[in-house]
Amino acid sequence: MLNLVLFGPPGAGKGTQSQKLIEKYGLIHLSTGDLLRSEIANGTELGLEAKKLMDQGVLVPDAVVIGMISHKLDANKDAKGFIFDGFPRTVAQAEALDQLLESKNAPISGMIALEVNDDELEKRLLLRGKDSGRPDDANPEVIRKRIKEYNDKTAPVAGFYKAQHKFKSINGIGSVEDIFNGIGAVIDSY
Numbered sequence: 001m002l003n004l005v006l007f008g009p010p011g012a013g014k015g016t017q018s019q020k021l022i023e024k025y026g027l028i029h030l031s032t033g034d035l036l037r038s039e040i041a042n043g044t045e046l047g048l049e050a051k052k053l054m055d056q057g058v059l060v061p062d063a064v065v066i067g068m069i070s071h072k073l074d075a076n077k078d079a080k081g082f083i084f085d086g087f088p089r090t091v092a093q094a095e096a097l098d099q100l101l102e103s104k105n106a107p108i109s110g111m112i113a114l115e116v117n118d119d120e121l122e123k124r125l126l127l128r129g130k131d132s133g134r135p136d137d138a139n140p141e142v143i144r145k146r147i148k149e150y151n152d153k154t155a156p157v158a159g160f161y162k163a164q165h166k167f168k169s170i171n172g173i174g175s176v177e178d179i180f181n182g183i184g185a186v187i188d189s190y
């Protein structure tokens with residue numbers, strides 16, 4: 001079973017690369033950002049709470065996202081593997097994911113981090129904000145808050161996987177195809 005964590009700051013290209021990876025490797029894509037936006041679109045109580053936080057560029061509580069992932073893992077028992085996109089975003093989420101996967105005897109194969117500098121991230125997100133309709137992409141102040149949240153709370157997750165010798169980083173600047181080939185080379189080494 002291939003269980004991949006695709007890691008990087010907001011706008012690094014995780015969602016973009018995930019779409020290509022699911023086609024090539026037949027994995028199930030679990031994006032906590034997409035799952036939360038679907039709760040918002042359905043007007044659920046969870047969605048209403050999450051929207052307030054996401055619109056400000058801050059993380060949703062760990063228990064909420066861990067619960068969503070646990071539910072999705074149970075609903076896809078026969079999967080060949082998963083791409084975790086935007087999750088884990090805190091060390092507590094990484095610990096919870098290890099526990100969930102331990103009970104399935106299918107640990108994380110590796111984390112692949114996309115390295116992109118802050119100026120490029122801001123440019124990409126503002127560009128997407130022009131037509132995505134995502135409130136968190138439209139405002140430079142919210143984008144900077146998201147990058148700060150990443151540096152404060154999410155960046156330490158890399159250390160969690162480094163300690164398990166499961167961390168690889170890739171340059172996330174360049175063509176989508178070249179970056180995809182770089183990720184493929186890491187996956188082929190597993």
Ligand code: B4P
Nearest residue numbers: 010011012013014015016032033058059060086089124128
């Ligand atoms: P996400 O939906 O995960 O948002 P994201 O990090 O901005 O997405 P991503 O990084 O995938 O964007 P992509 O690069 O594909 O999270 C949104 C919010 O949800 C968070 O702020 C938080 O509040 C909440 N949340 C989600 N998960 C959570 C968790 N686990 N715990 C707590 N809270 C959570 O795309 C960016 C743009 O770059 C696109 O327009 C794309 O076309 C472009 N792009 C991609 N590759 C490119 C390239 N190589 N060159 C140029 N442009 C490129």
